[in-house]
Amino acid sequence: MPNKIPLTKPFFNEFELEELKKVLESGWVAGQGPKNKELEKEFAEYIGIGHTVCNTNCTTALHLSLLVLGIKKGDEVIVPDYTFPATAHAVLYAGATPVFVDIDPKTFNIDTNKIEEKITSKTKAIMPVHTFGQCAEMDEILKIAKKNNLFVIEDAACAVGSKYKEKFAGSFGDMSCFSFHARKNITSGEGGMIASNNPKLIEDARSMSCFGIESAYARENKFQVPQFVKLGYNYKLSDIAASIVLVQLKRSEQYVKKRNELAEYYNNKLKEISTITVPFVEKHNRHAYQSYIVLLDKKINRNDLIVKLGEKGIQTQIGTYSLHRQPVYQGITDCEEKNFPNSSFVFDHSLALPMYYEMSFDDIDRVVDTLKEVLKE
Numbered sequence: 001m002p003n004k005i006p007l008t009k010p011f012f013n014e015f016e017l018e019e020l021k022k023v024l025e026s027g028w029v030a031g032q033g034p035k036n037k038e039l040e041k042e043f044a045e046y047i048g049i050g051h052t053v054c055n056t057n058c059t060t061a062l063h064l065s066l067l068v069l070g071i072k073k074g075d076e077v078i079v080p081d082y083t084f085p086a087t088a089h090a091v092l093y094a095g096a097t098p099v100f101v102d103i104d105p106k107t108f109n110i111d112t113n114k115i116e117e118k119i120t121s122k123t124k125a126i127m128p129v130h131t132f133g134q135c136a137e138m139d140e141i142l143k144i145a146k147k148n149n150l151f152v153i154e155d156a157a158c159a160v161g162s163k164y165k166e167k168f169a170g171s172f173g174d175m176s177c178f179s180f181h182a183r184k185n186i187t188s189g190e191g192g193m194i195a196s197n198n199p200k201l202i203e204d205a206r207s208m209s210c211f212g213i214e215s216a217y218a219r220e221n222k223f224q225v226p227q228f229v230k231l232g233y234n235y236k237l238s239d240i241a242a243s244i245v246l247v248q249l250k251r252s253e254q255y256v257k258k259r260n261e262l263a264e265y266y267n268n269k270l271k272e273i274s275t276i277t278v279p280f281v282e283k284h285n286r287h288a289y290q291s292y293i294v295l296l297d298k299k300i301n302r303n304d305l306i307v308k309l310g311e312k313g314i315q316t317q318i319g320t321y322s323l324h325r326q327p328v329y330q331g332i333t334d335c336e337e338k339n340f341p342n343s344s345f346v347f348d349h350s351l352a353l354p355m356y357y358e359m360s361f362d363d364i365d366r367v368v369d370t371l372k373e374v375l376k377e
């Protein structure tokens with residue numbers, strides 16, 4: 001059998017190895033070191049946002065963002081129903097209740113027409129997700145947030161390099177959170193980042209990511225024993241991981257460009273299969289294609305297809321999850337099936353096809369030919 005085509009494959013080369021060698025030799029491998037500082041500066045410049053703090057991952061970044069905005073027990077946070085559960089888990093970690101909203105079946109992003117009906121006197125924030133690397137409708141979301149006096153926390157886990165109306169994902173909300181997990185466009189295996197234009201929020205998040213210690217800036221240069229002022233966490237990113245993300249970040253534009261070329265090739269090639277719908281991209285969006293997700297005709301058994309493709313050396317996956325169908329949220333919030341038809345449909349009928357920087361057009365030909373073969377069986 002020819003080589004397997006994986007769903008995803010991070011790209012590293014000698015530049016990561018050189019940076020790793022330097023950081024290992026430097027003696028500073030823990031968090032809050034020079035590489036964290038450098039990454040925070042470069043990431044902020046790339047996204048076009050004032051302040052950033054590195055984090056262990058996007059889930060902890062979301063948790064801290066909610067905490068520093070003062071979101072707590074008794075509060076509600078609006079989240080899309082179709083997302084990785086980390087989005088709603090973070091709301092529960094903060095003690096608040098996630099409130100699910102159905103999605104637009106074309107973009108897979110939160111349906112902005114259905115947000116206001118879910119707002120109550122307890123609602124404190126909207127947490128849009130830029131699903132698979134395509135930005136949610138930020139103008140509408142910001143308008144609703146302003147009108148109802150709500151915070152906006154962007155879950156930009158999949159959206160490093162995504163743009164909405166020429167501006168980078170993560171530069172719209174009060175706070176935004178990114179992931180450097182292995183399946184993301186830029187990665188250190190695990191990792192995350194919080195961004196905001198409000199320096200106070202970022203300093204609070206920095207303190208909360210380091211056990212709730214008082215800010216190093218508050219201690220100035222003279223020696224002073226620091227105090228632990230809050231019950232914070234250990235959510236720091238190691239300088240080892242930060243050094244890898246720094247190299248990856250320099251290639252972000254290159255990654256997005258290649259992923260768009262691959263997506264375009266897929267889109268053309270998949271025209272040959274009438275039972276497959278290719279991703280829809282809003283004209284004002286630059287998709288980062290963290291994942292390339294197609295919709296299958298209802299007649300196709302998606303789960304069997306994943307198994308059969310796997311047997312022929314093509315690794316595929318479902319898109320992501322319908323939260324209202326996860327056991328963990330039952331009894332906590334509205335999980336009634338009738339309220340989330342689009343999320344449910346996409347959950348059952350989406351398929352993630354292989355997509356990674358080093359993928360070739362020949363690989364795509366093989367994926368699509370194998371798909372055709374299996375769908376004919």
Ligand SMILES: Cc1ncc(COP(=O)(O)O)c(C=O)c1O
Pocket residue numbers: 057058059060083084086087129155157158178179180181191192
């Ligand atoms: C939309 C979304 N939010 C949050 C996360 C969590 O990211 P991390 O694995 O960095 O915690 C993911 C991970 O896949 C995600 O897809």
